[in-house]
Amino acid sequence: MLGKIFTEFLDLVEEQFGYEMVDKILIESNVPSQGSYTAVGAYSHEELFALVIKLSESVNVPTKELMLIFGQVMFKRLVSGHPEILNAIDDSFELLSHIDDYIHVEVLKLYPNAQLPKFSFNRISDTEVVLTYQSSRPLASFAQGLLMGCGEYFNEGFSIRREPQTSDSETDVVFVINRAMKECEHA
Numbered sequence: 001m002l003g004k005i006f007t008e009f010l011d012l013v014e015e016q017f018g019y020e021m022v023d024k025i026l027i028e029s030n031v032p033s034q035g036s037y038t039a040v041g042a043y044s045h046e047e048l049f050a051l052v053i054k055l056s057e058s059v060n061v062p063t064k065e066l067m068l069i070f071g072q073v074m075f076k077r078l079v080s081g082h083p084e085i086l087n088a089i090d091d092s093f094e095l096l097s098h099i100d101d102y103i104h105v106e107v108l109k110l111y112p113n114a115q116l117p118k119f120s121f122n123r124i125s126d127t128e129v130v131l132t133y134q135s136s137r138p139l140a141s142f143a144q145g146l147l148m149g150c151g152e153y154f155n156e157g158f159s160i161r162r163e164p165q166t167s168d169s170e171t172d173v174v175f176v177i178n179r180a181m182k183e184c185e186h187a
């Protein structure tokens with residue numbers, strides 16, 4: 001996992017809870033890098049989980065919930081850091097259809113160290129898509145947060161559910177995404 005993800009996470013913790021909290025979770029988790037990350041360096045995702053677990057204990061919010069929020073905020077940060085990648089994309093479903101064959105391909109050119117998941121995209125209708133997430137890293141809640149951030153970014157009111165709803169897998173997940181139908185301008 002790129003150092004960039006860690007620095008964004010620690011920035012968010014500082015913004016929300018202050019620098020003392022950053023210090024506290026770094027000390028309590030005793031992570032190998034001790035908080036010095038370089039943006040293009042690669043670190044184990046276990047290290048992120050160790051920090052999230054300590055934050056969860058300190059602020060009394062479940063780890064899954066924290067990963068959702070982190071993903072949601074991270075979408076805006078990724079997009080504002082790389083506006084050129086989204087230049088030719090007009091709406092959320094177009095973006096979701098090109099995560100694997102375009103967006104993450106460009107990401108890999110910029111950050112050869114990046115470790116990326118696999119997505120497959122299936123458009124059911126103008127308002128519904130099915131996106132499957134598969135990764136060797138258990139980051140499905142982070143992915144779900146990114147999806148929430150994507151819906152907000154395009155102002156398309158996403159509702160996202162996992163199928164089957166009983167599965168709590170974090171490595172293989174089917175997301176069913178519905179968006180509010182956009183008004184047709186030429187009706």
Ligand code: HEM
Nearest residue numbers: 001002078082085114115116117135137139143146147150
């Ligand atoms: C809604 C759209 C997107 C989804 C669902 C998504 C999903 C993910 C997930 C789940 C990961 C974590 C790695 C893993 O699970 O194995 C990831 C990593 C990453 N993504 Fe995306 N992504 C999206 C859009 C973007 C965009 C727009 C950018 C940049 C412009 C981007 C850049 C990155 C980067 C830099 C990483 C870090 C790789 C690493 O830590 O090694 N993603 N993405």
